[in-house]
Amino acid sequence: MKKKGSLGMSVVLAFSIALAGCSGQPATTEGGQGESPGTTTTGTAEQPSGEPKYGGTVTYGFSSPFQGLLERGFYEGVDDDKILYFMMDPLFQVGDDLRVYPYIAEWTESEDHKTFTFTFKKGVKWHNGEELTVEDWKYALEVIAHPDYTGPRYSYVEMIEGAQEYHEGKANEISGIKVIDPYTIELKMKRAAVNTIDNLWSYPMPKKYYEGIPIKDLPSSPQVRQKPIGTGPFKVKNIQPGEFVELERFDDYWQGKPYLDGIVYKVYDGALATSLLKNGEIDITDIPRSQVKEVEKLDNVYIKEEDELGYAYIGFDFGHWDKEQERVVMDNPKFQNKKLRQAFYYAIDRQGLLDAFENGKGTLIQSPMPTVSWAKAPDSELIPYEYNPEKAKQLLDEAGYKDIDGDGMREDPQGQKFTVTYHAMSGTEVSEPRAQAVIQFLREVGIDASLNGGSLKEFNLFYDMIENDDPSVELFAGAWGLDSDPDPTGLWRSSDMWNFPRWYNEESDRLIEEGVSEKAFDPEYRKNVYIQWQKLVNEEVPMIFLYSRKEINVINKRLQGVHTNSFANNLYSHKWYVTD
Amino acid sequence: MVPLLFLISIVVFTLAKLMPGDALSGKIDPTNTNPAYIAEMREKLGYNDPLYVQYVRWLSGVIQGDFGDSFIHKMPVSQLMGHRLSNTIFLALLSLLITYLIAFAAGIYAGRRPYTLGDNLVMALNYIAYAIPSFFAAIVAIYIFAITLGWVPASGTISVGGGEGWLASLLDRLKHAILPAFCLGLVQTAQYTQFLRNDIIESSRKEYVRTARAKGTSESLVYNRHILRNSLIPIVTFLGIDIGLLLSGAVITEKIFVYPGVGSLFIDSVSNRDYSVVMTITMMLSVMTLIGNLIADLLYGIVDPRIRLE
Numbered sequence: 079m080k081k082k083g084s085l086g087m088s089v090v091l092a093f094s095i096a097l098a099g100c101s102g103q104p105a106t107t108e109g110g111q112g113e114s115p116g117t118t119t120t121g122t123a124e125q126p127s128g129e130p131k132y133g134g135t136v137t138y139g140f141s142s143p144f145q146g147l148l149e150r151g152f153y154e155g156v157d158d159d160k161i162l163y164f165m166m167d168p169l170f171q172v173g174d175d176l177r178v179y180p181y182i183a184e185w186t187e188s189e190d191h192k193t194f195t196f197t198f199k200k201g202v203k204w205h206n207g208e209e210l211t212v213e214d215w216k217y218a219l220e221v222i223a224h225p226d227y228t229g230p231r232y233s234y235v236e237m238i239e240g241a242q243e244y245h246e247g248k249a250n251e252i253s254g255i256k257v258i259d260p261y262t263i264e265l266k267m268k269r270a271a272v273n274t275i276d277n278l279w280s281y282p283m284p285k286k287y288y289e290g291i292p293i294k295d296l297p298s299s300p301q302v303r304q305k306p307i308g309t310g311p312f313k314v315k316n317i318q319p320g321e322f323v324e325l326e327r328f329d330d331y332w333q334g335k336p337y338l339d340g341i342v343y344k345v346y347d348g349a350l351a352t353s354l355l356k357n358g359e360i361d362i363t364d365i366p367r368s369q370v371k372e373v374e375k376l377d378n379v380y381i382k383e384e385d386e387l388g389y390a391y392i393g394f395d396f397g398h399w400d401k402e403q404e405r406v407v408m409d410n411p412k413f414q415n416k417k418l419r420q421a422f423y424y425a426i427d428r429q430g431l432l433d434a435f436e437n438g439k440g441t442l443i444q445s446p447m448p449t450v451s452w453a454k455a456p457d458s459e460l461i462p463y464e465y466n467p468e469k470a471k472q473l474l475d476e477a478g479y480k481d482i483d484g485d486g487m488r489e490d491p492q493g494q495k496f497t498v499t500y501h502a503m504s505g506t507e508v509s510e511p512r513a514q515a516v517i518q519f520l521r522e523v524g525i526d527a528s529l530n531g532g533s534l535k536e537f538n539l540f541y542d543m544i545e546n547d548d549p550s551v552e553l554f555a556g557a558w559g560l561d562s563d564p565d566p567t568g569l570w571r572s573s574d575m576w577n578f579p580r581w582y583n584e585e586s587d588r589l590i591e592e593g594v595s596e597k598a599f600d601p602e603y604r605k606n607v608y609i610q611w612q613k614l615v616n617e618e619v620p621m622i623f624l625y626s627r628k629e630i631n632v633i634n635k636r637l638q639g640v641h642t643n644s645f646a647n648n649l650y651s652h653k654w655y656v657t658d
Numbered sequence: 659m660v661p662l663l664f665l666i667s668i669v670v671f672t673l674a675k676l677m678p679g680d681a682l683s684g685k686i687d688p689t690n691t692n693p694a695y696i697a698e699m700r701e702k703l704g705y706n707d708p709l710y711v712q713y714v715r716w717l718s719g720v721i722q723g724d725f726g727d728s729f730i731h732k733m734p735v736s737q738l739m740g741h742r743l744s745n746t747i748f749l750a751l752l753s754l755l756i757t758y759l760i761a762f763a764a765g766i767y768a769g770r771r772p773y774t775l776g777d778n779l780v781m782a783l784n785y786i787a788y789a790i791p792s793f794f795a796a797i798v799a800i801y802i803f804a805i806t807l808g809w810v811p812a813s814g815t816i817s818v819g820g821g822e823g824w825l826a827s828l829l830d831r832l833k834h835a836i837l838p839a840f841c842l843g844l845v846q847t848a849q850y851t852q853f854l855r856n857d858i859i860e861s862s863r864k865e866y867v868r869t870a871r872a873k874g875t876s877e878s879l880v881y882n883r884h885i886l887r888n889s890l891i892p893i894v895t896f897l898g899i900d901i902g903l904l905l906s907g908a909v910i911t912e913k914i915f916v917y918p919g920v921g922s923l924f925i926d927s928v929s930n931r932d933y934s935v936v937m938t939i940t941m942m943l944s945v946m947t948l949i950g951n952l953i954a955d956l957l958y959g960i961v962d963p964r965i966r967l968e
Contacts, residue, residue, distance in 0.1 A: 143918060143922070143926075145731055145732075146731075147731075147732055228699070228702075228732075230695055232695060233692050233695070297732035297733070298733040298737075303733070316819070318816060318818075319741060319918060320918030320922075321814040321815060321816075321916060322814065322818055324818055324819065342818050344814075344818070345813070346916055347800075347812075347813060347915070350797070350800060350813075353801060354805070354812065359812070536678075537679075537929065538677065538678050538683055539678040541679065541683055542678040542679045542683060543678075545683075575693045576693070
């Protein structure tokens with residue numbers, strides 16, 4: 079939910095999908111602040127003796143310039159997202175296991191799962207000294223639902239009763255929002271859903287501070303651009319557009335005074351990551367996987383690896399998107415045979431690809447679910463699809479794809495030439511060799527594969543062709559970013575426009591429906607439904623799930639108390655401290 | 659010039675719109691939104707209108723000085739450009755200055771002593787500067803001067819919290835800009851040095867120089883007044899092209915040095931399909947090149963009396 083695209087608009091990993099949701103029962107506070115289950119730490123992060131002490135400044139590096147839209151309701155890129163983690167706290171927080179936990183606010187849910195009552199902590203301050211009240215949250219929900227709002231987040235508030243009427247300009251207020259007192263607010267939802275809390279907008283906006291600014295001018299206002307405020311542990315002191323943001327300690331922070339005096343968020347060129355970490359100019363950053371080997375040799379840093387929330391895949395094209403009916407139509411006969419698709423899976427050496435092009439930093443996956451998610455099916459329940467060209471050949475033989483004319487390439491069961499185009503994206507130095515490797519793996523088992531149009535496609539063109547069902551696209555190599563909740567809605571139903579393989583399966587649609595049904599309020603039941611669903615896509619292979627890559631967070635040994643997880647490396651920065 | 663600009667505007671607009679995808683194709687992200695929002699925004703931004711309607715709307719805005727809003731940066735393009743442009747111009751001027759200083763010194767030095775050790779050395783350095791791609795030169799320069807020697811900062815335009823008072827702040831800016839400026843002008847420096855050296859050698863064999871020498875004119879006067887002035891003419895021709903080239907050529911350099919100027923803005927805007935920014939920058943570069951040519955024409959008159967317009 080809240081933390082959109084850990085991958086965002088990066089050139090390599092383009093599109094992100096939010097699978098939001100989760101069981102909404104209030105859980106223990108301070109949820110999931112321990113060591114994240116997916117964390118691998120290398121290099122001695124030796125805990126220094128003694129207590130953390132106050133003082134010191136650290137430099138947080140990020141390798142691409144930021145837009146500077148420093149308001150949760152408007153930001154779009156990972157760049158601003160990282161700054162916002164320092165300066166803005168949510169009302170409820172996603173933990174390392176991707177469940178939602180109370181943070182500034184707690185909530186209770188009515189019997190019919192439609193009414194939620196939120197209670198805010200008292201004494202939480204904005205950076206300008208004003209106290210946070212439920213009015214600030216009400217204001218935020220109204221801004222996002224407003225007809226003049228141009229940001230992309232309306233889907234986070236549309237489940238509230240009356241939000242749609244307000245969005246269409248038919249009502250003066252959102253009828254489902256009821257303020258009880260400055261610390262208590264009641265929200266009525268249109269319908270009961272198991273993942274309401276996960277999908278609900280969790281950030282307030284400083285109502286008094288933004289007072290008098292028309293909503294359409296908010297994104298360009300100085301209150302957002304030059305002097306943004308929040309409720310987080312660090313407040314913005316100075317912004318140099320595109321270069322750095324100076325943040326200083328916020329003494330009245332609701333979880334107590336942060337240890338550090340300040341943090342400098344600095345933009346640098348990714349190619350220099352190793353050198354800048356080595357000479358201490360940057361204390362913490364995530365580095366390109368291509369530099370892992372050099373960074374591992376440095377003795378002044380430790381490394382925390384995290385599986386990213388997302389995966390790389392190779393999709394099969396099954397048909398096209400019917401704009402009128404708003405559903406997928408499976409009218410491309412090419413890949414309808416399941417054995418053929420499984421043969422493709424076995425033919426590709428995924429670990430080999432990881433080792434060659436990502437320095438081995440990744441985890442093989444067999445289903446589209448974050449590796450750290452509570453709903454992830456155990457590996458024992460899924461077909462592992464280990465690299466096995468012999469098995470691939472056998473499956474192809476069984477499916478009737480045999481080499482008849484003796485040219486080394488197989489013909490289809492009707493005896494016609496069987497060719498496959500592979501549609502891939504340009505962008506990094508390994509794009510080309512990686513695409514050639516995949517093609518080579520397929521050719522080795524007798525599939526006449528070639529690069530679509532003879533060349534890699536630039537990011538926009540690549541997705542443009544897939545979205546518009548260009549007939550030349552048959553196999554395509556893409557990537558999705560995932561979010562906290564396991565609900566596959568948005569990508570996998572037959573009525574989802576972003577179901578890019580255009581794959582329809584009755585059972586899959588049924589299970590997805592089942593996962594957000596009345597019965598799914600029982601977490602065990604819901605988990606089982608998703609395991610069933612994962613087994614189905616694992617067996618049916620609508621796409622070849624390749625791997626989730628790892629984020630490589632590198633931290634200078636002087637900086638301690640850093641918590642990393644699959645979606646952020648700078649949460650809870652009030653606990654950071656330096657040893658020198 | 660006006661009809662030319664009009665034609666350029668048509669080309670710029672058409673090419674920008676011909677790029678596959680648009681500013682919203684990068685926003686496909688169910689974490690944030692759904693297909694309905696994207697369809698709604700496309701309608702709101704007028705991407706569904708016929709091309710000529712969009713062109714007329716854009717052009718009438720530009721004529722009134724309104725370059726539109728950047729979809730990605732969510733602010734008026736003119737506001738966005740203002741800050742970036744001052745950075746880029748500062749960088750370009752500094753680069754031009756460094757280029758001329760080095761090229762004149764090295765070119766004259768080598769030209770007066772052709773085929774000696776010094777000349778060969780200058781020429782060797784020259785060929786190296788020519789051959790190294792600028793992104794590589796930039797990374798090597800950062801590694802040597804910023805990281806190993808620590809003389810200058812590796813990136814940015816100013817220091818964090820640095821530069822109180824105008825003098826300190828100017829020095830701080832200079833310190834940040836000198837390395838990118840040098841890398842930016844590297845190829846031009848090599849080009850000018852080569853040109854000047856060859857021209858000086860050639861001129862020094864001409865009749866009028868022999869005459870001057872025969873009259874007993876001092877050697878330095880011969881070189882500085884008679885030869886140099888003639889050798890300047892072709893260099894001035896480059897100046898016009900250079901202004902456009904420096905602004906657009908800053909793309910890679912600005913990216914590596916994380917120098918927020920027009921170049922890095924341009925490349926980001928192209929990959930994000932931020933049309934209004936792309937079109938504004940392209941138009942600006944066209945205008946700059948035209949103005950540069952005009953300046954070059956006027957400068958001709960100063961260095962070469964034969965071309966002087968009466």
